[in-house]
Amino acid sequence: MTGRIGCASIAGMKWRLFSVLQRRMGLLVFLLYLMHMADGQIRYSVPEEMKKGSVIGNVAQDLGLDVRRLRSGRARIVTGENVHYAELNADKGILVVNERLDRERLCGDVTPCSFSFELILENPMELHRITVEVLDINDHAPVFPSNEPIRFEVSESAAIGVQFPLQTAEDLDVGQNALKDYVLSPNDHFILKQHANPDGSKNVEIVLQKPLDREQRPDLHLKLIAVDGGTPQKSGSVNIDVTVLDANDNIPVFNQTVYKATVVENTVKGTSVITVNATDADSGPNGLITYSLSKTKGSAADIFSIDDGAGTIYVSGEIDFEKQKKYEVRVEAKDKGGLIGTSKVIVDVFDINDNAPVISVMSFSSPLLENAPIGTTVAILNIKDADADKNGQIKCSVDGKLPFTIKSSLTNYYNLVLDQELDRESVPDFNITIKATDFGSPPLSASTELHLKISDVNDNAPLFDRSSYSAHIMENNPPGYSIFAVSARDSDWNQNSRISYFLEDTQVGGNPVSAYVSLNSQTGVLSAIRSFDYEQIKQFQLLVKAQDGGSPPLSSNVTVKILIQDQNDNPPQVLYPVQTGGSVVAEMVPRSADVGYLVTKVVAVDVDSGQNAWLSYKLQKATDRALFEVGSQNGEIRTIRQVTDKDAVKQRLTVIVEDNGQPSRSATVIVNVAVADSFPEVLSEFTDFPHDKEYNDNLTFYLVLALAVVSFLFITCLVVIISVKIYRWRQSRILYHSNLPVIPYYPPRYSDTLGTGTLPHVYNYEVCRTTDSRKSDNKFGGAGGQNVLIMDPSSTGTMQRIQSEKSILDEPDSPIEVS
Numbered sequence: 001m002t003g004r005i006g007c008a009s010i011a012g013m014k015w016r017l018f019s020v021l022q023r024r025m026g027l028l029v030f031l032l033y034l035m036h037m038a039d040g041q042i043r044y045s046v047p048e049e050m051k052k053g054s055v056i057g058n059v060a061q062d063l064g065l066d067v068r069r070l071r072s073g074r075a076r077i078v079t080g081e082n083v084h085y086a087e088l089n090a091d092k093g094i095l096v097v098n099e100r101l102d103r104e105r106l107c108g109d110v111t112p113c114s115f116s117f118e119l120i121l122e123n124p125m126e127l128h129r130i131t132v133e134v135l136d137i138n139d140h141a142p143v144f145p146s147n148e149p150i151r152f153e154v155s156e157s158a159a160i161g162v163q164f165p166l167q168t169a170e171d172l173d174v175g176q177n178a179l180k181d182y183v184l185s186p187n188d189h190f191i192l193k194q195h196a197n198p199d200g201s202k203n204v205e206i207v208l209q210k211p212l213d214r215e216q217r218p219d220l221h222l223k224l225i226a227v228d229g230g231t232p233q234k235s236g237s238v239n240i241d242v243t244v245l246d247a248n249d250n251i252p253v254f255n256q257t258v259y260k261a262t263v264v265e266n267t268v269k270g271t272s273v274i275t276v277n278a279t280d281a282d283s284g285p286n287g288l289i290t291y292s293l294s295k296t297k298g299s300a301a302d303i304f305s306i307d308d309g310a311g312t313i314y315v316s317g318e319i320d321f322e323k324q325k326k327y328e329v330r331v332e333a334k335d336k337g338g339l340i341g342t343s344k345v346i347v348d349v350f351d352i353n354d355n356a357p358v359i360s361v362m363s364f365s366s367p368l369l370e371n372a373p374i375g376t377t378v379a380i381l382n383i384k385d386a387d388a389d390k391n392g393q394i395k396c397s398v399d400g401k402l403p404f405t406i407k408s409s410l411t412n413y414y415n416l417v418l419d420q421e422l423d424r425e426s427v428p429d430f431n432i433t434i435k436a437t438d439f440g441s442p443p444l445s446a447s448t449e450l451h452l453k454i455s456d457v458n459d460n461a462p463l464f465d466r467s468s469y470s471a472h473i474m475e476n477n478p479p480g481y482s483i484f485a486v487s488a489r490d491s492d493w494n495q496n497s498r499i500s501y502f503l504e505d506t507q508v509g510g511n512p513v514s515a516y517v518s519l520n521s522q523t524g525v526l527s528a529i530r531s532f533d534y535e536q537i538k539q540f541q542l543l544v545k546a547q548d549g550g551s552p553p554l555s556s557n558v559t560v561k562i563l564i565q566d567q568n569d570n571p572p573q574v575l576y577p578v579q580t581g582g583s584v585v586a587e588m589v590p591r592s593a594d595v596g597y598l599v600t601k602v603v604a605v606d607v608d609s610g611q612n613a614w615l616s617y618k619l620q621k622a623t624d625r626a627l628f629e630v631g632s633q634n635g636e637i638r639t640i641r642q643v644t645d646k647d648a649v650k651q652r653l654t655v656i657v658e659d660n661g662q663p664s665r666s667a668t669v670i671v672n673v674a675v676a677d678s679f680p681e682v683l684s685e686f687t688d689f690p691h692d693k694e695y696n697d698n699l700t701f702y703l704v705l706a707l708a709v710v711s712f713l714f715i716t717c718l719v720v721i722i723s724v725k726i727y728r729w730r731q732s733r734i735l736y737h738s739n740l741p742v743i744p745y746y747p748p749r750y751s752d753t754l755g756t757g758t759l760p761h762v763y764n765y766e767v768c769r770t771t772d773s774r775k776s777d778n779k780f781g782g783a784g785g786q787n788v789l790i791m792d793p794s795s796t797g798t799m800q801r802i803q804s805e806k807s808i809l810d811e812p813d814s815p816i817e818v819s
Contacts, residue, residue, distance in 0.1 A: 043114075044095070045133040048103040053096050056086060056132060059119065060093025063128060067093045073121030077130070078362045080382060085115060086132060095130070103134045104172040111136075111174045118382075118413070120363050125377050127362075129410055138177040138230020142169040149239035150224070153338030156214040157247030163193065165205045165294070165332070165342050169226035169236050177230035185223040190242075192224075203330075206240070214244040248337020250281040252289045259331075259345040261313075265321040265352055273304065275312040278333030278341050285336040294330040294342070304329055304347070313345060321351040322386040353391040353440025359383050359448045362413075367453035370424040378404065379416040379450060383436045391440035399433040399447070406434070416450070424454040425491040456493040458550025464488045464558040471526065474565045475534040483517065486524040486558060488546035496550040499524075504543035504557065513542045517562070526560065534566040535607050568612040568661020574669045576603040586672040589651075591643045599628065599673055602635035604657040606665075614660035620668065621654035628673070630655055637671060647675050703729075 044057045060067050069075075070090045077088050085106075087098035107113030114133040120126070145167050152164055171179035182204050184192035190206040197203060204224070220242035227235040254276060261274040280287045291311045293304065303317040304327070313329070327347040334340045360382040368378060385392040396406045396414050403420030416434065430452045437445040464486065471484035490497040501524040506513045518527050524544070540562055547555035577587070577600060587600045606613040617635040622628055627647060629640045637653065651673035658666040707725050711718045 041129045041131060043131045043133065045135055046097075046101070047135045047137050048101045049137060049139060050097045050101055052098065052100070056095040056097060058093060059088065059095050059130070063119075065093070065121075067091070069121070073123055073126070075119060075121050077117045077119050078360075078382070079115075079117035080358075080360060080384060081115070084117075086117065086130075088119070095132075101134050103136050103174075104140065106134060109172075109174055113174075118362065118410075120380065122363065122365075125363065125365070125380070127380060127409065127413065136174050136177050138173055138228060138232070138234060140172040140177075140228075141234035142171040142179050142226035142228055142236040144169045144224075144226070144236060144238040146238070149241045151241045151243065153243045153245050154208070154212060155245045155248040155337055155339070156212045157249045158208055158212060158339075159249060160208055160211060162208045162251065162339070163205045164190075164208075165203065165330075165340060166224060166240070167238065167294070168202065168204055169238075171226070171228050173228060173230060177228055179226055180229035181227050183225040183227065185225070187220065187222055189220060190222065197328075199328075212244045218244050220244070243338075245338060248282060248286040248335065248339055250286070250335075251339035252278040252280040252333035252335050252341035254278045254331070254333060254341055254343035257343060259343060260348070261345065262348045262350055263315065263319060264350045265319050266354060267315050267319055269315055269317070271315045273313045273315060273347060274345060275310065276306075276331050276333075276343060276345065277311055278343070280333075280335045280339070280341075282335060282337065286339075288336045289333045292332045292334065294332050300327040300329050300347075303327060306331065319349055321349045321388065322355065325349050325351075325388075351388045351391055353387055353438060353442070353444055355386040355391075356444035357383050357385045357394050357436035357438055357446045359434065359436055359446050361448065361450070364450060366451070367455040368418075368422070369457060370422045370454045371457045371459070372418055372422060374418055374421065376418045377415050378418060378452065380409075381414045381416065381434065381448075382412055383414055384412050385436075385438050387438065387440060391438055393439045394436050395439070396434065396436045399435055402430060402432060404430075404432060422454055424456050424493065425460060427454065428493075429453045456496050458492055458496040458548060458552070458554060460491045460496075461554035461556045462488040462490045462499050462546035462548050463556060464546060466558070468558060469560040470563060471560060472563045472565050473528060473532060475532045475567050476569055477528050477531055479528060479530050481528045483526045483528055483562065484560070485526065486544050486546075486560065488524070488556070488558075490548045492548065492550065496548055498549035499546050500549070502545045502547060504545055506541070506543055508540040508542070509537060513540070516540065517542065519544065526562075532564045534564045534609070535570065537564060539563045566609045566612055568608055568659060568663065568665055570607045570612075571665035572604045572606045572615055572657040572659055572667040574602065574604045574657060574667055576601070577669065577671055586674045587637075588674045588676065589639065589643060590677050591645065591647070591675060592677070593639055593643045595639055595641055597639040597643075599637040599639065600671060602630065602637065602655050602657065602669055602671070604635065604667065604669075606659045608659065608661065612659055612661035616658050616660070618656050618658070619653060620656045621652075623648060623651045623653070627651065628653055637673075643675055649675050651675055 042057070042059070042062050046054075046056055059065075060070055067090070070088075070093055075088060075090050077084075077086065083099055085097065085099045085101060086095050088094075089096055103113045106115065112133050113136070114131050116129060116131045119128040119130055121128075150166060154162075154164070169179055169182075171177070178200075179202070182192055182194055182202070184190065184206065189208060189210045189212060191209050193205050193207050195203040195205075206222070220240075222240040222242065223237050224240055225235055225237045227233055255278070256276075259274055259276055263271075263273055276291065278289055278291070280289050290308045291306050292308060293300075293306050293313075303315065303319060304313050305316040306313050311331075311333075313331075326349065329345040329347065331343050331345055332340050333342070362380040362382050364379040365377070368376070381396070383394055383396060385394055396408075398404050398406060398416070403418060403422060405417050405419045407415045407417050409415050416432070432450040432452055433447055434450065435445055435447040437443050465488070469484065469486060473481070473483045486501065488499050488501075490499055500521045501519050502521065503513060503517070503519045508516055514529075516529055516532075518529055519525070520527070524546075526544075542560050542562065543557050544560055545555050545557050547553050589597065589599055602617055604615055604617075606615055615635075616632050617630045618632060619625070619628065619630045624647060627639060627641060627643070628637055628651070630637050630653075635655070635657070637655070653671040653673060655669050655671060656666050657669065658664050707721070711721060714721070
């Protein structure tokens, strides 16, 4: 009957708990997430055991971002854990479940339970922290440590109020779903008593409320039920078997209700932690005590062991402060009569610095533009240290003198920031070593290396090898001849360093420079477009521009001077003596001339320059080589012996004028020399020259007609003009009928020809000789010891008087032979 009533009470209690929890279950089902933002962070709340793909929240909407920004910024989530519980759908901007969310596996009994990760976007770089709180659902029933029944041996003399500690159940759920209450099956002898611990757990024991009578009932069979507060409510149970013994009426008693001890993490197994002590007032076998550690919630029983006789607790497992900072152990002292005394041992774990910082590179921008502004974020780092207090505090720095610094952002996040200007031409890349050191003793550190490449911008103009260039080219070059190559360099890279060469628009002698030279835009080679003539242009300058391929392009200029070098391409030109095709020039030498007598001087010039214009003279042929010689440097023709009567009157000398070029060029001039003391001798020798048949018979008519016209216009002066003209006309008629030879007149200033020398002592004769003696005319003039004879070979007309030295030099019919 008692058993049936107990079962009904338990069933009623379950139904009431189930009703209460069922009303609250509706709210929990619709609580998909709660979201709030603070300090740039987003927090969501979701129940555990959500299916994969379930929506956690709309990240784009909650951050105020456009979905296109997520895609363009290559949004991604990063976490330091191996398991990614959440996944970002960048196309929709939502956060979905990626792995099964088991709150108990994720956090154990820690509440609230959450996991965090970071959302990183690039271009520009952004960092947001997202925290997801996992809400517990009632998916675990309370479970006792062992499925075996709890067995007690109790003396029948046990006093009322004796307590018998029981194993506690464990519920992996937390909060409202955690273990809430214990229920003992109805009986006449024992009641259930519960004690709450500071951590929220409960210790359970049964208390004897009615004396036992072994003779009436030697065994009792009870059931302990543990129920949680979830909806629907779940429970677990364990059987209690009580064996009634003969009297043992004193229980063991510990000298302390609570023992406290401290142990350093990583302590070696077998190290003594603390010794507990209990006493039993009974004597004999009932006073003998054995110690044991009760199986409690957590893993303390696996970490510690106890000497059942001495009560000394030892370390038997691995103690890690980062896993658990405090252990609570229940110690039992049991006598031979089955009475048990209990006490609690609290073991605090002392942290040592046994964990080095862990560096994770969340984002890294490489390559980096060399004109990146100061303050640009290069990399985002996540640095954690599992130790506590000072051992877990981190100092982060960059090794070496590099243009970067470390700045802290969110918790455990650091930014590698540019703090100086970059120059790729000086340093094209950086090996950045980032070091993280904690404040433990001794400190532990970790480092990671980043290889950052610097990308080029067009910030350097091309530079020529020289500030100016000079190039030489020989005249008469073939068109297309390569003169010279300019060269520039650009310290930029790739397209920014590709140099093209251009000719600036300048003028050379009124013509564009492009009419003279061309420039290869790729190689910088200057080529002649046409053949140069040193005598026309000796040098010219041009401007070359070197331009790189950057955007915008940069350029620089350089001046190039082209010097034309002379070639011996012009033969000497003889200026004197000059002979026309219609007359013969003859130099007169008196027979009384002494040795060294200056006959004449050959004057020549060469338009070339330098040694190509150095002239030398030599006698090639002569009627009598023993009579004359020519000065090799000055071209003077002199006698080398005394002139005799046996020497021929007519002497013909061929003089070669040669320059000093390679190869040399020369010109030949023929000099006629008349050896005579008087003109009749000369005339008799030169009468065989052909006569000029051309003469203007109408000259007199035109003169008379001109006089008549002038007379008509100037009637006031008619008498004076007619009288003068008649007088001159009558004089000319007298000369016209004479038979004298023609000797043209040379002006006295011809004695100095182009500054090359002076011919002193010039005799000038003018003889106009025709077939009609009435038209002959003779004029004589003397100024020295040299005679010049010019004969008109035709002997038919009057040779006109040469008016100036210039007309002599420009005569095209000069008897000059060029070789």
